[in-house]
Amino acid sequence: MANAAAPEPKENMGQPMPRIDGRLKVTGGARYPSDIRLKEPVYAALALSSIALGSISRFRLDAARAVAGVIDIFTHETLSDAIKEQVMMGQSEQAGYAASTIRPLQSASILHDGQIIAIVVADTFEAATEAARLVAPEYDARTPSATFGSDGVTIEEAAKISKKHEDPKIGDAEAALRTAEVKVDNRYSTPVQHHNPIELFTTSCIWDGPKLTIFEPSQTAHGLRFGVAQQLGMNPDDVHVVSSFIGGAFGSKGATTERTALIAAIAKKLDRPVKFVSSRADAFFVSTYRAETEQRVALAASRDGKLTALIHEGHEVTSRPDGYFVGGTDTTTRMYACPNISTKVSVVHADRKTPGFMRAPAEMPYMFVLESAMDELAETLGIDPVELRRINDTQIEPIKGLAFTSRSLMPCFDAAAAAFRWSERNRKPGAARDGDWLIGQGCATSCYPTMVAPATARVSLMPDGTAHVETAAQDVGTGTYTVVAQMAAERLGIDARHVKVTLGDSKLPPAPVSGGSNVTASVCSAVAKACDAINEKLRGSNSQNLAEQFRRLGVSELVEYAETVAPGASPEGIDQLYKGISALGGGPKLKDRIQYAFGAQFIEVAVHSRTREIRVRRMTGAFAAGRIMNTRTARSQLMGGMIGGIGSALLEATEIDRRYARYVNKNLADYEVPVNADIEALDVILVPETDDKVNAVGVKGVGELGIVGTAAAVANAVYNATGIRVRDLPIRLDALLT
Amino acid sequence: MQPFAYTRAHSVKEAVEIIHATDKAPGSKAEGDAQTQFIAGGTTLIDLMKLHVVNPARLVDIGSIEAQREWSSVTADKHGLHLGAMASMAAVAEDKDVLRDYPVIAQSLQLAASAQLRNMASLGGNVLQRTRCPYFRDVSFTACNKRNPGSGCDALHGVNRQHAVLGGSDACIATYPGDFAQSLIALDASVHVAGAKGTRTFPFAELHRQPAETPHVETTLRPGELITGFIVPAAPWTRRSAYLKIRDRASYAFALASAAVALDMADGRVRQARIALGGLATVPWRAKDAEASLAGKPLDERSAAEAAEIAFSQANPREYNAFKVKLGKETLTRALLHVATMEI
Ligand SMILES: Cc1cc2nc3c(=O)[nH]c(=O)nc-3n(C[C@H](O)[C@H](O)[C@H](O)COP(=O)(O)OP(=O)(O)OC[C@H]3O[C@@H](n4cnc5c(N)ncnc54)[C@H](O)[C@@H]3O)c2cc1C
Numbered sequence A: 001m002a003n004a005a006a007p008e009p010k011e012n013m014g015q016p017m018p019r020i021d022g023r024l025k026v027t028g029g030a031r032y033p034s035d036i037r038l039k040e041p042v043y044a045a046l047a048l049s050s051i052a053l054g055s056i057s058r059f060r061l062d063a064a065r066a067v068a069g070v071i072d073i074f075t076h077e078t079l080s081d082a083i084k085e086q087v088m089m090g091q092s093e094q095a096g097y098a099a100s101t102i103r104p105l106q107s108a109s110i111l112h113d114g115q116i117i118a119i120v121v122a123d124t125f126e127a128a129t130e131a132a133r134l135v136a137p138e139y140d141a142r143t144p145s146a147t148f149g150s151d152g153v154t155i156e157e158a159a160k161i162s163k164k165h166e167d168p169k170i171g172d173a174e175a176a177l178r179t180a181e182v183k184v185d186n187r188y189s190t191p192v193q194h195h196n197p198i199e200l201f202t203t204s205c206i207w208d209g210p211k212l213t214i215f216e217p218s219q220t221a222h223g224l225r226f227g228v229a230q231q232l233g234m235n236p237d238d239v240h241v242v243s244s245f246i247g248g249a250f251g252s253k254g255a256t257t258e259r260t261a262l263i264a265a266i267a268k269k270l271d272r273p274v275k276f277v278s279s280r281a282d283a284f285f286v287s288t289y290r291a292e293t294e295q296r297v298a299l300a301a302s303r304d305g306k307l308t309a310l311i312h313e314g315h316e317v318t319s320r321p322d323g324y325f326v327g328g329t330d331t332t333t334r335m336y337a338c339p340n341i342s343t344k345v346s347v348v349h350a351d352r353k354t355p356g357f358m359r360a361p362a363e364m365p366y367m368f369v370l371e372s373a374m375d376e377l378a379e380t381l382g383i384d385p386v387e388l389r390r391i392n393d394t395q396i397e398p399i400k401g402l403a404f405t406s407r408s409l410m411p412c413f414d415a416a417a418a419a420f421r422w423s424e425r426n427r428k429p430g431a432a433r434d435g436d437w438l439i440g441q442g443c444a445t446s447c448y449p450t451m452v453a454p455a456t457a458r459v460s461l462m463p464d465g466t467a468h469v470e471t472a473a474q475d476v477g478t479g480t481y482t483v484v485a486q487m488a489a490e491r492l493g494i495d496a497r498h499v500k501v502t503l504g505d506s507k508l509p510p511a512p513v514s515g516g517s518n519v520t521a522s523v524c525s526a527v528a529k530a531c532d533a534i535n536e537k538l539r540g541s542n543s544q545n546l547a548e549q550f551r552r553l554g555v556s557e558l559v560e561y562a563e564t565v566a567p568g569a570s571p572e573g574i575d576q577l578y579k580g581i582s583a584l585g586g587g588p589k590l591k592d593r594i595q596y597a598f599g600a601q602f603i604e605v606a607v608h609s610r611t612r613e614i615r616v617r618r619m620t621g622a623f624a625a626g627r628i629m630n631t632r633t634a635r636s637q638l639m640g641g642m643i644g645g646i647g648s649a650l651l652e653a654t655e656i657d658r659r660y661a662r663y664v665n666k667n668l669a670d671y672e673v674p675v676n677a678d679i680e681a682l683d684v685i686l687v688p689e690t691d692d693k694v695n696a697v698g699v700k701g702v703g704e705l706g707i708v709g710t711a712a713a714v715a716n717a718v719y720n721a722t723g724i725r726v727r728d729l730p731i732r733l734d735a736l737l738t
Numbered sequence B: 001m002q003p004f005a006y007t008r009a010h011s012v013k014e015a016v017e018i019i020h021a022t023d024k025a026p027g028s029k030a031e032g033d034a035q036t037q038f039i040a041g042g043t044t045l046i047d048l049m050k051l052h053v054v055n056p057a058r059l060v061d062i063g064s065i066e067a068q069r070e071w072s073s074v075t076a077d078k079h080g081l082h083l084g085a086m087a088s089m090a091a092v093a094e095d096k097d098v099l100r101d102y103p104v105i106a107q108s109l110q111l112a113a114s115a116q117l118r119n120m121a122s123l124g125g126n127v128l129q130r131t132r133c134p135y136f137r138d139v140s141f142t143a144c145n146k147r148n149p150g151s152g153c154d155a156l157h158g159v160n161r162q163h164a165v166l167g168g169s170d171a172c173i174a175t176y177p178g179d180f181a182q183s184l185i186a187l188d189a190s191v192h193v194a195g196a197k198g199t200r201t202f203p204f205a206e207l208h209r210q211p212a213e214t215p216h217v218e219t220t221l222r223p224g225e226l227i228t229g230f231i232v233p234a235a236p237w238t239r240r241s242a243y244l245k246i247r248d249r250a251s252y253a254f255a256l257a258s259a260a261v262a263l264d265m266a267d268g269r270v271r272q273a274r275i276a277l278g279g280l281a282t283v284p285w286r287a288k289d290a291e292a293s294l295a296g297k298p299l300d301e302r303s304a305a306e307a308a309e310i311a312f313s314q315a316n317p318r319e320y321n322a323f324k325v326k327l328g329k330e331t332l333t334r335a336l337l338h339v340a341t342m343e344i
């Protein structure tokens, strides 16, 4: 089958099996959480604050209540006892699940733009929506601090906020920089970005006595279960989360956000099922987002291109009460050999919603900066950017001297460079033209830490050669259903089409959050282990016939449950998993090794010589990520990542009105993402790689790898086209009209 | 959205009568946020109703008026082109007479919005689309003179990258966002309207009003008047015409800057030029001084750049839209040079 969407598997790659849920999805047969029919539901809509700081002095609710069909309106005056203190996911020693400690509707205070101030419940979605906008609060408003440079922000070192963060440092980078033969030292910035997955944010809650069922698209069914239990002060055994299909997540459906427990509390008070579907505009507040950063990178090198110093400083915006930050220096300091490194990450507290996960949270913004600086250094040295990476490539990371379990960075660069015809590039900026268009080419490193988490799965094999895999893992659209079936089929020696997979339900054996690109590696490890246990039972029989073997064993099915933790990880991880915590480990955090997936991206842009609009003409990415379970779904993930990268490079930015600390372009017409016409030729090359140290199945994730480095490759291409170095994302024609 | 009454009009006359009758009802406002509104394709109006920027009590649907002659058709003859107000953007963009003899019109429609929107949207609705100023479209921002006269203007010192550098006032700098109107104004089109007191025809250039002190009054239409069509006179420059639209992404975005240009050339010189600018001004913007500067000259890099300078001599940029002055000049220069060398 000659089909670009289904690449021919190379060594250590699985078949491009079409998604087993594909047909359901394109025919409307897939039941997303909000598609589940509820018995006599009522509908909830949110009223959001239009100030960023202050408090509500009173509400006028007459007009809202007068809307036909309105059942009730909940505010801090009526719901303030509902939500207990909550702990943020991954931020402290305590078990945490929440996206923020901010608890809307629990007091009159307002801490950010778009905070939930009231929830209206009505007979219909329309009535609830109409009444929500008629909720009229009166505010005592104060002047908020919006972002970097605003009066009133406070700065805090990341290392003081979180014990998990240390600023990587070796040698004396400042001294090395002072005496360097060649150096570049610049400031960069990345903007606020918001999630816009096609499926909006939804929650349906139903009570049956003390038992609560939640239908919600979630990247962690168990995490949401425990998160809501913590917020409502419930026994987690009484909470059941169903999340069978998810229409895109990218981090936006990871941590437990504010609305879920509130909707549950309201359903309880009303004793009715409550359904909530956010609007697109509200989605800019219901979910988390990527906060803006300001960064400085200094690189020093000797004339032969060897790095002698790397300094990387990052500032990130966060909310007043919370310390969420991404801190990408863990990664940027591991990319190249360098004897002197110093880094520091700081957060800037402003009157903003707490930011959160967004596809490659740390690597996207921080690698943009490092890989831009590498290009600037190559230019200053007069060395080809690919060769500069080769000169500084290393199999041993410089901070702790640990060996990469595998690192195919240069094979990726070489494969992509050849396919892209990089050798034909005109190195002189502004020198290549096609008619009135300036043509430029650039490249950058992609990488993503290989994270693995504890996982569990149950596999049942029947005498007729069919099997059933059950695990709570979520398929966020990446193809988890399919690769899990492939893994089971391979281990059991049956046809993947005969494997039924059940996912996304907190009643199933727990699995980690679908985040940090860990799920394929983690869950396939558990599935493989359960299958191996079944094979163990079948062994000893020399009959080929499966039905006969079952007869001999005197059973009608073989069921095995398995638990796995990553190589070297503590078995306590399984206990945590049973508490809804995903003990993600790996990447640069291990004691005996370091594990990353790598790639290289090459991009050609055209910039109009007069009007300066930027168009991407072609992009080639080559990626090596250990075992590829399915070349079709892997390519699709990587392609989606690269397209997201183009959005980050050229379009995506949530504009903030600094006077009010409020967003102004919270809709998909004004928050631009790439459309089909923006993506011309896109080529994904899967580079074979075998890694038997990284985890039991040798899989590295590909969900986030593709978005890392794209923005730098674009910036470097724009420089090659125009001679103008743009260090602030997104790169728009404004910056090129000089 | 707020509940509203809905009436389907079966003829232009009926539409005008319904609106006339209801808008005289007690409590109705004559201008701006009229109590009764026509609805054509609904692609502007329904959006604004959902956002509660426009809250009419009654809609009169003009989309199902039976094919009254000229109401939704395109006809071309030696005098010019007649475009029915209810013709869809898509149909006009694909019309072969328009493509051949009035390419600037076809391109301005083809490069607008998306295929789905162009199928729904009408020409009449298109020229009356409202600004994309985010402070206008989001009622949670309080200061917007256009939405709420006298409340101020949040855009003046706010996020104003997309705002106008031409034709603004201290009361409003909102950009007129459409594309098609630039081709109409450049080609000296007229607009036909029907009202309770009969029909009238006037230059399209007189339809839109600059904001001055009253940004909420956007057009010179009288209360309840219905646009029935547009007339584009045949002229020696219509074939040598093009629309250039510059935007951040390759498709489905409003113009950061655009130029509608039509030229009558003889012996390598410009006899007459027609220039309109979009994405840069508060109304569809005719650049008459720039046109005049080209008359009698060869169209080259120099004369084009001079014309562009003249077109922006009165530009008044703000904090985030200063780039639009340079961009506007480059857009016009590029469009002029392109049209001058077009094969026709
Ligand atoms: C996401 C998006 C992107 C877009 N991008 C572009 C773009 O790039 N370029 C562009 O030019 N446009 C763009 N548009 C705007 C689109 O072209 C207009 O919405 C459309 O042309 C309006 O036509 P309609 O028939 O749907 O008008 P309606 O929404 O029905 O009406 C608009 C207004 O005109 C009034 N009206 C309608 N017809 C008449 C009439 N005959 N007489 C008097 N009053 C009338 C209505 O009362 C209403 O106030 C975009 C719109 C959207 C939603």
Ligand code: SF4
Pocket: B131, B133, B134, B135, B136, B143, B144, B145, B146, B147, B152, B153, B154, B155, B156, B171, B172, B173, B174, B215
């Ligand atoms: S520019 Fe005009 S539309 Fe925008 S906020 Fe100011 S007054 Fe309102």
